[in-house]
Amino acid sequence: MQTTLRQGRDVTVDLVKACAILGVAIIHAATGAYQNQLGSAGWYSAVAWGSVSRASVPLFLMCTGVLFLAPEKELSGKKLWLRYILRIGVAMFFWALVYKFYHLAVSWNFTAESITGAVKEVLFFQHEDHLYYLHMVLLIYAFLPLLRLLTCHGDKRLLQYALGLWFALGIVYPTVQSYWPFTLLAGVPLQWMLNMSYAAMGYCLLGYYLKKYPLRRRWGALSLGLGLACVFGGTVLSSLRDGALNTKFWEGMSVGVCLMAAGIFSLLASVQGTGPRLGAAARFLSKASFCVYLSHMLFLHVLRALGLDGNWPLPVVGVPLLALLTVLGGLVVYVVASRVPVVKRWLI
Numbered sequence: 001m002q003t004t005l006r007q008g009r010d011v012t013v014d015l016v017k018a019c020a021i022l023g024v025a026i027i028h029a030a031t032g033a034y035q036n037q038l039g040s041a042g043w044y045s046a047v048a049w050g051s052v053s054r055a056s057v058p059l060f061l062m063c064t065g066v067l068f069l070a071p072e073k074e075l076s077g078k079k080l081w082l083r084y085i086l087r088i089g090v091a092m093f094f095w096a097l098v099y100k101f102y103h104l105a106v107s108w109n110f111t112a113e114s115i116t117g118a119v120k121e122v123l124f125f126q127h128e129d130h131l132y133y134l135h136m137v138l139l140i141y142a143f144l145p146l147l148r149l150l151t152c153h154g155d156k157r158l159l160q161y162a163l164g165l166w167f168a169l170g171i172v173y174p175t176v177q178s179y180w181p182f183t184l185l186a187g188v189p190l191q192w193m194l195n196m197s198y199a200a201m202g203y204c205l206l207g208y209y210l211k212k213y214p215l216r217r218r219w220g221a222l223s224l225g226l227g228l229a230c231v232f233g234g235t236v237l238s239s240l241r242d243g244a245l246n247t248k249f250w251e252g253m254s255v256g257v258c259l260m261a262a263g264i265f266s267l268l269a270s271v272q273g274t275g276p277r278l279g280a281a282a283r284f285l286s287k288a289s290f291c292v293y294l295s296h297m298l299f300l301h302v303l304r305a306l307g308l309d310g311n312w313p314l315p316v317v318g319v320p321l322l323a324l325l326t327v328l329g330g331l332v333v334y335v336v337a338s339r340v341p342v343v344k345r346w347l348i
Contacts, residue, residue, distance in 0.1 A: 013066055014286040015268040017289045019268065020055075022053075026052075027050060028326070029323035032310050033310035042316075047245075049315070061140070069147055070151070075148065088141065090346045092131060092134040092138075099297070102298060102301065159205070159209050163209060170199030171199070220270065223263035295348075303325060
């Protein structure tokens, strides 16, 4: 989703980003279908779609690691801040305003007070929910020079140590913290856990590591299978136990989602050739992924206002259909907006 360093396209990154943006659209398209009766076929279908797509944001973060952490990539502080961080910031505030004004427009609430309030909310990072990703990216980009010290000067064992520490404190700990005996912990040990924004940096390092030291295909498949079983099975069992949808196992910093992300990335990295059509489609989706991510929720809002949600005709087909429509809308925005150089450079 982020800007690609201009040293040739990486097939793995294109495939992963294409997969990830489709997954993001499915995640958001599925939300309305969770209202089906708990344990019904429609509910199981919605949970299944929500589960298989859950690794999408971690996959984007892993691509960031591939693109920015390789030692051969030149990334000066000036280039980092004035090109990449500035671009993310400009796009983030612009699209945050777009969504604020959209909501004002549909509610016919264009007053001096409402406009001032909207601008104030944007300035203080009270943005549309899905823009949280850009908030994390700003922090991650700021830490890239430090992460690059690991990849440029550290050996394989040091990378494994860093990933092990991240996995323990940023993935396992958040997953088990609400279960006994970890609920008995108190004091400083409660602060050992990495919060989501900082734990996200570990996915960047994981992406770089798996690209440099790829898993065998069978291990990638095993990781994906175990992760999906944990994510889907854990969500179903905990939801049936609680009598309401429990999203604990859908969190990006959880063991199941991490295993899924590692498995999907490894399997796509093992692809030797894509063929001209698949390769072209992956490249196009990859290039457009940032724009699609930014704009697809507008189309989702409009479609829902028109009465179309993931339940039509049934969640098993309605969720991917709705997701596809939002992606297509985002692609139209990309094709049109990319013709304007300043818009392409800063806003999409």
